[in-house]
Amino acid sequence: MNETQTQRYQIRIEDRESHLTRIIQLSPRGLRLLAGGAAAVLVLVTAGAVLSVYTLMHSYEGAAEKRDLRDVNRIQQEQILRVSKKASALADELDSLRRSEDSLRAIVGAPPAADAEVAPTSAAPTGGAPHALTTEEVDEALEMLETRIEERRSSLDLLARTMSRSFPGAAAYISAGAPQTMPAGWPTEGYISSPYGLRFQGTEFHQGVDIAADVGTPIVATADGVVRAAGWTASGYGNMVDIDHGGGIMTRYGHASAVAVAAGQEVRRGQIIAYVGSTGYSTGPHLHYEVRVGGQPVNPASYMSQ
Known part of the structure; x- marks a missing residue:
């Protein structure tokens, strides 16, 4: 048996509380196995840490993307709400113009004004399950309302001029055609x-x-x-x-x-x-x-x- 075969390594472990000393003898092969095992454990721990960091970063990125999507959706909904409110205001103005024109026609004995024919739009579905309106659909409805208001206003102005020629004393009744620049009435209910x-x-x-x-x-x-x-x-x-x-x-x-x-x-x-x-x-x-x-x-x- 040569010197290499009889070589041993000692690992001394001292317990200070019990004053005991333990000595572990390892052959070169055992020492290599121990070092290899320690290296393998270190690799596994490092890989686990890297995987944990990657998973955490991925979850953060996913949460950030969700927040961005929620912000985009909120902004879109706010835009749709603003346009919808303007469309509602235009519809109210159209009703006001229609009532004014009917009042003028009643004065001269003319029949009520006929509603303009407007083709259905995607913003005003005629059947099926209701759906949330998109910005494009609300814009389409808004454009339709503006067109109807211009038609109604033109018809009203024509009727007002006809009344002025036929009834010289009727100018006081043409309230829709004349400016109403003096504040009057309540601005809201309450x-x-x-x-x-x-x-x-x-x-x-x-x-x-x-x-x-x-x-x-x-x-x-x-x-x-x-x-x-x-x-x-x-x-x-x-x-x-x-x-x-x-x-x-x-x-x-x-x-x-x-x-x-x-x-x-x-x-x-x-x-x-x-x-x-x-x-x-x-x-x-x-x-x-x-x-x-x-x-x-x-x-x-x-x-x-x-």
Whole structure:
């Protein structure tokens, strides 16, 4: 037996508490097997750690993708909601024009106006199970409504001119054709929760009236005019609409949950411009309504009673 065959390696293990010493003797082959086993365990532990990190990163990426998809879907739904509200406002204006035209036709003894024939669109399904509208479908319905309104307005203007020629004294009845630039009536349904003037024991001057109503209640323009501001404002009014009626007269509609018009847009009396909310400095759902003359707030009550 040679020296290589008799060579041994010792591993000394000392237990300090019991003062015992254990000696493990290994041959070169046993030492190689022990080292190989330790290396294999290290490889397995490393592989497990890498797999855990990969799985964790993959789950994070999946969660991020889901959040992105939810954000995209939320934005799309908000866009569809805004367009749908505008379509609803246009439908209300169409009904108003139809009623005005029927009133004029009744004065001259003409039959009621016939509805224009409009081909069905994908945004207005005629049967089957209802489905969520896409942006394209709502846009199609919006375009259809705009076309019908223009047709109705042209028919109304033609009837108004005919009345003016046939009945010289009938100009006062042509309300739809003449501008209605003086604020009149209530801008929304509800009750006055805070009037114009001093409040909070004289510590604050309220420049308008607060009309309490449910969130989402339509707000209408109280006179014809041009929208000067529409959307969020940091002044405390939240979502707000300002309408210039000419002659130094302006109306303001504050704390809306959403607006249905844009700056620069022409609006008519009775047209939906926003929806009641509680945005800005507000303690509950209501509309803050102001009438300003020459830039100064005046009591809206006299205009609302007309």
